[in-house]
Amino acid sequence: MGPLKLIPVVDEGLGNSTYLLDLGEGRALVMDPERDLRQVRAEASRRGLSIAYAVETHLHADFISGVAELAEIDGATVLAPEVGHRGFVHTGLTDGQSVDMGRFTLQALHTPGHSPEHLSYLLLEDGDLAGIFTGGSLMVGTAGRTDLVSPDMTVPLARAQYRSLQRLMDFPDTTPVWPTHGAGSFCSAGGSGDRVTTIGAERATNPLLQVDGEDAFVDALLGTLGTFPEYFLRLGEINKRGPAVLHEQPRLAPLSAAAVAALIADGAQVIDARQPADYGAGHVPGSLSIPFRPVFATWLGWLATPDRPVVLVRSPEQDPTDIATAAAKVGFDTLAGELEGGYPAWTQAHTGTEEVALLEPGQMIERLQAGETVLDIRQSGEYAAGHVPGAVNIELGYLADNIAAVPAGPVIVMCGHGERAMGGASILAGSGRTGIAVFNGGPADWAAATGNNVETGTDPAAAK
Incomplete structure (x- = not known):
């Protein structure tokens, strides 16, 4: 043996x-x-x-x-x-x-x-x-x-x-x-x-x-x-x-910018799988930022709507089969397709784009001194372990249903590194909020830059 x-x-x-x-x-x-x-x-x-x-x-x-x-x-x-x-x-x-x-x-x-x-x-x-x-x-x-x-x-x-x-x-x-x-x-x-x-x-x-x-x-x-x-x-x-047997690896069909615009007009949702810096520099208006990484499937399943067509926007280096397969793991079997040519193809056909500022520690400190609100969209346990003092906690998975709980005015969204935060920023922007920025880091980066300690404990007013 x-x-x-x-x-x-x-x-x-x-x-x-x-x-x-x-x-x-x-x-x-x-x-x-x-x-x-x-x-x-x-x-x-x-x-x-x-x-x-x-x-x-x-x-x-x-x-x-x-x-x-x-x-x-x-x-x-x-x-x-x-x-x-x-x-x-x-x-x-x-x-x-x-x-x-x-x-x-x-x-x-x-x-x-x-x-x-x-x-x-x-x-x-x-x-x-x-x-x-x-x-x-x-x-x-x-x-x-x-x-x-x-x-x-x-x-x-x-x-x-x-x-x-x-x-x-x-x-x-x-x-x-x-x-x-x-x-x-x-x-x-x-x-x-x-x-x-x-x-x-x-x-x-x-x-x-x-x-x-x-x-x-x-x-x-x-x-x-x-x-x-x-x-x-x-x-x-x-x-x-009994889930449908796919027989072959899922694929992303190419869609022109005009076809994507028509799908959006009919109620499709656009998922932008690019990294936060790329999304922040410019994206299809109303698109949802879910960067492609190991946890992509979880956040797609949590944030996207299963009964609406899904259009993907990706970077050239991202494998479309990997993205489509990850989506299928959580029940998104049939995706409408992907924007052919990526985001540049959209800018060639449309003038209406959106941006989200990505802040480094020094820029965040200036905005905090100006009285802007920090929205921490991590899980409540992560928030309790350490957060920027005064930050409001609304978990990313519940943000879309609790937009009204986000304080008025400019908002700095943050998580542990920036990926989830950009997702939160995209949800806020999709709801019509303006003045949104994302901190390119987490509480430890803020603490290192300021020399201050993070706060611990839960947010008693946290919305779920």
């Missing part, structure tokens, strides 16, 4: 790990695959493996699942919880059921909490426990959040999560733990940057396993929950019904 050939494929943007397991005899198992299967397939191909099994721990809310495509295109057998029945062919498993895969056996372990149907999977190799795929149950330094189903289920699921984690603690300390959700995932209730762990490490260090009893666990878990993207509330149903 050689070493276990388990290859994690990490999506840093969504904060998730998909696992590719070499089962031997040229076959592979894929655990919790996302819709973007390029890297998983590349890893399998490199090892001469065909994907025989596509397995899910639960109905995912943060991404469109790839199991339906692996079934239809690759011929994989889908294994998933029997509860929460999917609308496509799969093998439903319940607690204690096993699937013989030759040298390996996969055994279902019901661990509700993150979702009611959640299964973890024991991986047995030649009859011995090799590790546990814990999905959204036990994670590194935390556990899966329990507020994604409905408000009335949050506490009951938190109690179920407590019992599930206690059940997992029955396994030996040396047992490897392979979670799906990790650092950067909105499905996680806090946690560390590590992706894998062991039962013993979690027993010793996981804060949620150090509390005394179920009630204390519930309080501790719920106390770590921040906000989450609203698209989480619709992707679960898509995954349950």
Whole structure:
């Protein structure tokens, strides 16, 4: 028996790990695959493996699942919880059921909490426990959040999560733990940057396993929950019904400036994927700034409207297939296309453009001395950890619904680096606000430039 050939494929943007397991005899198992299967397939191909099994721990809310495509295109057998029945062919498993895969056996372990149907999977190799795929149950330094189903289920699921984690603690300390959700995932209730762990490490260090009893666990878990993207509330149903199989990589069709203008007149939304400095220097009026980076899919899903056509504006060096594939991960399957020639093509056809000033620390200091307002659009936990004194906190995901809560007059929008801040500035501009600027940095940059300390604590008037 050689070493276990388990290859994690990490999506840093969504904060998730998909696992590719070499089962031997040229076959592979894929655990919790996302819709973007390029890297998983590349890893399998490199090892001469065909994907025989596509397995899910639960109905995912943060991404469109790839199991339906692996079934239809690759011929994989889908294994998933029997509860929460999917609308496509799969093998439903319940607690204690096993699937013989030759040298390996996969055994279902019901661990509700993150979702009611959640299964973890024991991986047995030649009859011995090799590790546990814990999905959204036990994670590194935390556990899966329990507020994604409905408000009335949050506490009951938190109690179920407590019992599930206690059940997992029955396994030996040396047992490897392979979670799906990790650092950067909105499905996680806090946690560390590590992706894998062991039962013993979690027993010793996981804060949620150090509390005394179920009630204390519930309080501790719920106390770590921040906000989450609203698209989480619709992707679960898509995954349950069965997402459309794309068959090929999504593409961005070229659109002339005239065609884009016509689409805008008919209600299309323009997403500008260029970097903040490029957007600030000039952009299509009314466009929404979401810079293309690892977290692009999350912010597109949170800020864009799924039932309106989407037109992309990108820089020449940005890969249109990567952008379209990222959009498809959160359910934007069919994009109207991209502005052919990029932003320069727009300026050749239209005189109406917009700009947003990007401020360096010295410029920001001058504006603050003139009495301008700072709008910090980071998550409330980030804001509480340190912010510019007097800054107003409205999280980016809720800004569009709370424009009225932004103080009147010129506004300096800021986050940690500038990417989210430019998104906030674009939302304000789209609402008709003027006098908007973006700070090219974060609270630490402001503190270094001024020699002052940041403030800590939440904004009692923060809108959500």
